[in-house]
Amino acid sequence: MIKSIELQNWKTHLNSRFDFSKGTNVLVGAMGSGKTSVMDAICFALFGTFPALQQRRIVLPEILMARPNQAEQATVKLVFDYDGKEFGVERIIKEKGSSEARLFIDGKFVAGPKPGDVNAAVERGIEISYNLFSRAVYSEQNQIDYFLRLSPGQRKERFDELLELDKYETVRGNAVSALNRLRGMAEDRRKLLRELEKDGMGKELKELGKKAGEKEKLLVELKNAMERKRKGFELLKKQVKGLEEKEKRFNELNEVVTKNQYLAEKLEKEVKEGEGQLKGLTAEAVEKDIEEKQGRLKGIEKEIAEIEKSEKELIEKASAAKQEIRGNELKIIEIGKQTKEVEAAGANCPVCKSPLDENKKGKIAAENKQSIEALQVKNKRLSVKIAEMDKERIEMEKEAEERKRKRVKVEEELIELNKLLELSKKIGEQRKQLAQLKKGMEKARKEIAELGFDEAKAKKARETLVRQEAEIEANKKEQLNVGEILKNIEGEIEKAEKRLEQIKQFKESVKAIEENSEKLQLFVNGLRETQAQLRESLIETINEAMDSIWQKIYPYADYSSAKMAVEKGNYELAVRDSSGKWVRVEGILSGGERSAAAICIRIAFSLVLTRNLSWIILDEPTHNLDTAAVSSLSRMMRENLPELIEQIFVITHDKEMEKAASGSLYLLKRNKAIDEPTAIAPIALEG
Numbered sequence: 001m002i003k004s005i006e007l008q009n010w011k012t013h014l015n016s017r018f019d020f021s022k023g024t025n026v027l028v029g030a031m032g033s034g035k036t037s038v039m040d041a042i043c044f045a046l047f048g049t050f051p052a053l054q055q056r057r058i059v060l061p062e063i064l065m066a067r068p069n070q071a072e073q074a075t076v077k078l079v080f081d082y083d084g085k086e087f088g089v090e091r092i093i094k095e096k097g098s099s100e101a102r103l104f105i106d107g108k109f110v111a112g113p114k115p116g117d118v119n120a121a122v123e124r125g126i127e128i129s130y131n132l133f134s135r136a137v138y139s140e141q142n143q144i145d146y147f148l149r150l151s152p153g154q155r156k157e158r159f160d161e162l163l164e165l166d167k168y169e170t171v172r173g174n175a176v177s178a179l180n181r182l183r184g185m186a187e188d189r190r191k192l193l194r195e196l197e198k199d200g201m202g203k204e205l206k207e208l209g210k211k212a213g214e215k216e217k218l219l220v221e222l223k224n225a226m227e228r229k230r231k232g233f234e235l236l237k238k239q240v241k242g243l244e245e246k247e248k249r250f251n252e253l254n255e256v257v258t259k260n261q262y263l264a265e266k267l268e269k270e271v272k273e274g275e276g277q278l279k280g281l282t283a284e285a286v287e288k289d290i291e292e293k294q295g296r297l298k299g300i301e302k303e304i305a306e307i308e309k310s311e312k313e314l315i316e317k318a319s320a321a322k323q324e325i326r327g328n329e330l331k332i333i334e335i336g337k338q339t340k341e342v343e344a345a346g347a348n349c350p351v352c353k354s355p356l357d358e359n360k361k362g363k364i365a366a367e368n369k370q371s372i373e374a375l376q377v378k379n380k381r382l383s384v385k386i387a388e389m390d391k392e393r394i395e396m397e398k399e400a401e402e403r404k405r406k407r408v409k410v411e412e413e414l415i416e417l418n419k420l421l422e423l424s425k426k427i428g429e430q431r432k433q434l435a436q437l438k439k440g441m442e443k444a445r446k447e448i449a450e451l452g453f454d455e456a457k458a459k460k461a462r463e464t465l466v467r468q469e470a471e472i473e474a475n476k477k478e479q480l481n482v483g484e485i486l487k488n489i490e491g492e493i494e495k496a497e498k499r500l501e502q503i504k505q506f507k508e509s510v511k512a513i514e515e516n517s518e519k520l521q522l523f524v525n526g527l528r529e530t531q532a533q534l535r536e537s538l539i540e541t542i543n544e545a546m547d548s549i550w551q552k553i554y555p556y557a558d559y560s561s562a563k564m565a566v567e568k569g570n571y572e573l574a575v576r577d578s579s580g581k582w583v584r585v586e587g588i589l590s591g592g593e594r595s596a597a598a599i600c601i602r603i604a605f606s607l608v609l610t611r612n613l614s615w616i617i618l619d620e621p622t623h624n625l626d627t628a629a630v631s632s633l634s635r636m637m638r639e640n641l642p643e644l645i646e647q648i649f650v651i652t653h654d655k656e657m658e659k660a661a662s663g664s665l666y667l668l669k670r671n672k673a674i675d676e677p678t679a680i681a682p683i684a685l686e687g
Contacts, residue, residue, distance in 0.1 A: 002020050087104070101119075278427075321382045573586075616648050
């Protein structure tokens, strides 16, 4: 039994709480008052979704209250009893970030905060899936006649899903497919067996054995010949290696001589060119000249710094004088403004409110004029002084530029002197390198003479080594060819032996497949019979419930009962007319009669398929019902249906349906013109 649900920022519900009890609980209100959203919230709390969300008619962020203000998150809290335990589900939907969910059973935390974990735990706990809940328990608005609007074929498919008979059909189909595969496999193996038995396997094995013996003998002869060649090859290989080491050293020494000779000639040329650039100057003379130039450079830089310092001080003084002039100008403006205010004033001073006559006004005007003239004289003196300072600053800039030109000239002279000093040092290093190169050439020439390398003898030894290596490689390839042929022959022998074994195994496997096919055929037949019996039993149970319910919700005598029949594999809904004849609902009944039939089948499914849960939710069940039918339905839901189902929820705008309430009755109101949140009011039940 659902005890309560709390909604915060859920659609139009700012902060709503509903307490429910056993029997029929009714929510009454005008369109848009927030009735359906309460049932959506119950479904969402249980399974993390509801029909409109599941079918993507809305998206999750649209659940959040949008008016009058956009909410950042919504909360749903549901408390219900099942199987002697109290379940508490709390779900939080966030505008940004991941949603959260938590499940408590008897006050103990069970699952969360991942919504998927809570969904699975709730389904295990109440032993019902969302699909069954949305079809058998929750009749969404304008979906009360969902099953009637389906074609007979679609209706069979949906009913079999609800009754879980489709699982038997799936298993039976898989079993038939497996049976066909087994039969096909058996026939394929029989054909292969006939082909294998045609071959004479004994004669083939004897010929293959003879070929293998011949190739094994040839392979031994090739290996012996190769061993003899390899011994002579290894001896010659050592001789060639010694010659190659001498050749390597010979080439290295020749390279040293050639390289050193080239470098020596290059250095001699560079030394000669460098001495021409120095023009007889020594490193000591160049260093002395550099020292003198550096002293001159420091003196020039000191003079530039002093000029720039004086120039900076002059600029600061001129800036201060300009600032003072701007201050005086502001004072002149302020005094002029004050004079105009006094002239325009009445009998009292606009500032201090004291009496103000014409003499006093004249005196103030004269004083202000004197102050303005004094400030203007002062500004003229300051302007003259600024002009003098600007002239002095220009002279300083010219003097500084002259010093900078001298500094550039001295710096250029220093660069040239440093280049000459570097050149002098470089020539000294080059003379040392030249001496070392000549010494290295003499040493290399002496070692070449002592080495005694014979280039022709080394060439002949290498040619002989290459020829012997080619002969060994040819022998090796022939061995590989013979070995590959032998391997292929052995593979053919193995295949022939395997085919003999296959013939034996195939005979046994064909027999086993035939036996299994017979067993699987019995299983398929049993599944078909079980499925038919189970469908017949469930339909019979549902029809018994529909017969009892119909008499309580349909107030007229023209149709006395309703049932669901299986006709040519399809499900047809029929009613019994006054003559006792069963007629199909499609094309016969009026809109109101169809609604009564739809409610009947909804309640029957809930009773049969979710008996342990014992809930049913009907959203606007009076659609297309006339006044008598509504009154009958209201009475049935109050007096009869609670005897069959523990808890019923009715969403309606029909005032007559208030009489259906035997549990809780709530009136929902909302002023949509001003985007007002839903307001709820419990209504006391009559009697």
